[in-house]
Amino acid sequence: QSVLTQPPSASGTPGQRVIISCSGSSSNIEISSVNWYQHLPGTAPKLLIYTNDRRPSGVPDRFSGSKSGTSASLAISGLQSEDEADYYCTAWDHSLNGWLFGGGTKLTVL
Amino acid sequence: QVQLVQSGPEVKKPGASVKVSCKASGYTFTTYGISWVRQAPGQGLEWVGWTSPYNDNTNYAREFQARVTMTTDTSTSTAYMELRSLRSDDTAIYFCAREGSYYEDGGYYYSFDYWGQGTLVTVSS
Numbered sequence: 038q039s040v041l042t043q044p045p046s047a048s049g050t051p052g053q054r055v056i057i058s059c060s061g062s063s064s065n066i067e068i069s070s071v072n073w074y075q076h077l078p079g080t081a082p083k084l085l086i087y088t089n090d091r092r093p094s095g096v097p098d099r100f101s102g103s104k105s106g107t108s109a110s111l112a113i114s115g116l117q118s119e120d121e122a123d124y125y126c127t128a129w130d131h132s133l134n135g136w137l138f139g140g141g142t143k144l145t146v147l
Numbered sequence: 148q149v150q151l152v153q154s155g156p157e158v159k160k161p162g163a164s165v166k167v168s169c170k171a172s173g174y175t176f177t178t179y180g181i182s183w184v185r186q187a188p189g190q191g192l193e194w195v196g197w198t199s200p201y202n203d204n205t206n207y208a209r210e211f212q213a214r215v216t217m218t219t220d221t222s223t224s225t226a227y228m229e230l231r232s233l234r235s236d237d238t239a240i241y242f243c244a245r246e247g248s249y250y251e252d253g254g255y256y257y258s259f260d261y262w263g264q265g266t267l268v269t270v271s272s
Contacts, residue, residue, distance in 0.1 A: 072258040074192070081242060081262035082184075082192065088256045125192050129257070135208050136182065141191035 041065065041126055041139035048145040054114040057142045059126030061107050065137055069129040071109040073102055076123045076141075085124070086111060113144070121146045149173040151243050151263035158269045159233050166229040167266045169243030176224035177201045180246040182259060183217065183228045185239040197246065198226060233270045240265040 042060040049055040059071065073086035084093050086102035089109065099115045109128075113120055126139040154168040169181060183195040196207035198217035205217050216229045226243055247260035 070256055074259070076192070081264055082244075082259070083262075084258055084260050087258040087260075093260065123191075127192075127194075127259075133209065135196075135206065136194040138184075138192045138194060 041128060041137050043124075043126060043139035043142045045140065046143045046145065048147055049113075049116045050147045051116055051118065053116045054112060055116055055144065057111045057113075057124050057126075057144070059109045059111070059139050061109070061128055061137070063107060064132040065107075065128040065130040066104065066109055067107045068131060071102065071104050072127045073100075073109075073111045074125045074127065076125060078123070082125070116146055118146045120144060149245065149261045151245060151261055153241075153243060153263040153266045156267040156269070158271065161234055161270055161272055163233050163270075164229060164231040165233060165268050166227055167241050167243075167268065169226040169228075169263050171224045171226070171245070174245075176219075177221055179248070181217075181219065181226040182244045182246050184242045184244055184259070186242070186265075187236065187239040190239075195228065195241070200224075200226065230268075233268075235270050238268065238270045240267050242266075 070088040074082040075085045076082040089104040090102045101112045103110050123141045123143050125141045130137045150172045152170045157165050159165050177200045180197050180199045182197045185193050195211050198205045200219040214231045218227045242265045243263040244259035245261040248255050248257045
């Protein structure tokens, strides 16, 4: 089964830069674009990055995305306490013919 | 503004069925697909499937194919997800999400750009 692998947790202090990775395979990330979502428990997930590196209107430029080969990354610079949330990467998997979500990364702002 | 408003919480017994609704407003309903995503307690997000209000096409994740049906009612701009033969591990928050898309450089690109507030489905005897 194809999966997208994320670290279960990440942390940083206010003002720091944090990078969250997302590892996939030749049937998903390598040939599909990657989207990232921010999810606060009890709320609806929010689109943070689409098509690898694009930000929807209203998303601060502290958030950036990149993709190379079978992996993608989300970078958050100038970390703020309000960034404490779960972050998920997603990509279309061409073998499964469906969307895959990463397992999610819980970001803690120390 | 775009809004997706879901139906209220449900409590079901194992083996029963549940039907969750998702009413869209603020855009042309038939222009965008609707996906359903769930989150079980303590778990991550999981894609359940997709439906097109334009032509009723569907695409279900393999693990749900035998038990799920997604439909739409264009007269009320509402999408529905029915899950049958419920098990305790179907206990989760179910979200609907609009699948936004755009065309660029010869390809289409998709993302879940708007989400419903979620519906808690509890399966318990």
